[in-house]
Amino acid sequence: KERLVSGVTCDLNTAKIAILEVPDRPGIAYKIFSALAKANINVDMIIQSIMRDNVNDISFTISESDADLALEITKGVADEIGAKGVKFSKDVAKVSIVGAGMVNNPGVAATMFETLAEEGINIQMITTSEIKISCLIDASSAIKAVKALHKKFNLS
Amino acid sequence: KERLVSGVTCDLNTAKIAILEVPDRPGIAYKIFSALAKANINVDMIIQSIMRDNVNDISFTISESDADLALEITKGVADEIGAKGVKFSKDVAKVSIVGAGMVNNPGVAATMFETLAEEGINIQMITTSEIKISCLIDASSAIKAVKALHKKFNLS
Numbered sequence: 567k568e569r570l571v572s573g574v575t576c577d578l579n580t581a582k583i584a585i586l587e588v589p590d591r592p593g594i595a596y597k598i599f600s601a602l603a604k605a606n607i608n609v610d611m612i613i614q615s616i617m618r619d620n621v622n623d624i625s626f627t628i629s630e631s632d633a634d635l636a637l638e639i640t641k642g643v644a645d646e647i648g649a650k651g652v653k654f655s656k657d658v659a660k661v662s663i664v665g666a667g668m669v670n671n672p673g674v675a676a677t678m679f680e681t682l683a684e685e686g687i688n689i690q691m692i693t694t695s696e697i698k699i700s701c702l703i704d705a706s707s708a709i710k711a712v713k714a715l716h717k718k719f720n721l722s
Numbered sequence: 723k724e725r726l727v728s729g730v731t732c733d734l735n736t737a738k739i740a741i742l743e744v745p746d747r748p749g750i751a752y753k754i755f756s757a758l759a760k761a762n763i764n765v766d767m768i769i770q771s772i773m774r775d776n777v778n779d780i781s782f783t784i785s786e787s788d789a790d791l792a793l794e795i796t797k798g799v800a801d802e803i804g805a806k807g808v809k810f811s812k813d814v815a816k817v818s819i820v821g822a823g824m825v826n827n828p829g830v831a832a833t834m835f836e837t838l839a840e841e842g843i844n845i846q847m848i849t850t851s852e853i854k855i856s857c858l859i860d861a862s863s864a865i866k867a868v869k870a871l872h873k874k875f876n877l878s
């Protein structure tokens with residue numbers, strides 16, 4: 567029987583930045599990420615969910631070593647575009663489940679979320695692709711999360 | 723020279739749903755997606771960005787054929803957990819750039835966003851993985867978006 571999930575990964579060398587209430591109009595995402603690219607900052611996750619009242623938040627993750635410079639650049643762009651503010655934390659970890667068997671399997675994401683909930687771990691950010699589901703959580707919960715996911719998906 | 727982006731994909735058979743201002747505590751993501759999984763609904767993108775004032779929005783996409791049932795289920799969960807409401811649209815398309823060369827290349831996402839901005843296309847949702855950057859846009863802009871991205875990334 568095909569294994570649904572083939573592995574669990576954990577990235578502790580990550581920081582999150584969010585630029586809050588940016589105008590929801592063409593060109594804004596470009597402005598933010600071209601500024602970061604110009605400084606050669608590698609952006610990992612980029613997450614933008616549904617807008618509200620003509621504004622949106624855009625959150626992203628970078629390595630901890632790039633975090634301070636990324637924050638400085640983001641604050642600059644935030645001022646320029648009239649965003650409400652910027653949030654920042656280095657105290658996070660990105661935990662992911664990976665697998666070719668996940669596509670078109672409705673229960674896999676729910677099972678990952680259930681596992682984290684059972685450990686009392688709050689999910690800060692979520693992003694998915696066909697072969698990977700990633701959750702950003704407190705860095706202090708990372709080890710517990712990885713252990714529980716290994717167990718739930720029979721990977722121990 | 724390695725090609726950064728190897729392809730552009732477009733999924734027009736997609737609808738977006740967002741559950742607004744859900745309590746930001748463990749177990750909520752599980753509740754929503756287990757309800758959808760129980761109904762055998764395949765969820766494509768799941769997007770959760772930064773929280774605000776102890777609530778968060780969770781948006782996701784499904785096929786158009788699953789959309790009405792997914793909406794019904796989501797409204798049920800929304801009431802149960804005290805979310806503010808649910809948003810819904812079938813008038814969307816998911817446009818993605820794909821490539822192994824994108825990892826650790828800061829400019830690629832910015833270039834995709836620039837291309838959409840140049841066409842006057844507003845980016846509704848964004849999600850990324852190491853090999854894929856996806857933007858949700860108006861369905862009516864999809865063809866224009868794909869053409870422009872092919873051109874920008876020399877794929878025509």
Ligand SMILES: C[C@@H](O)[C@H](N)C(=O)O
Pocket residue numbers: 588589590591592593594595596614622843844845846
């Ligand atoms: C919010 C941001 O993504 C904006 N909608 C844009 O297209 O750039």
Ligand SMILES: C[C@@H](O)[C@H](N)C(=O)O
Pocket residue numbers: 687688689690744745746747748749750751752770778
């Ligand atoms: C908002 C939702 O993701 C919540 N934080 C949870 O862990 O389920």
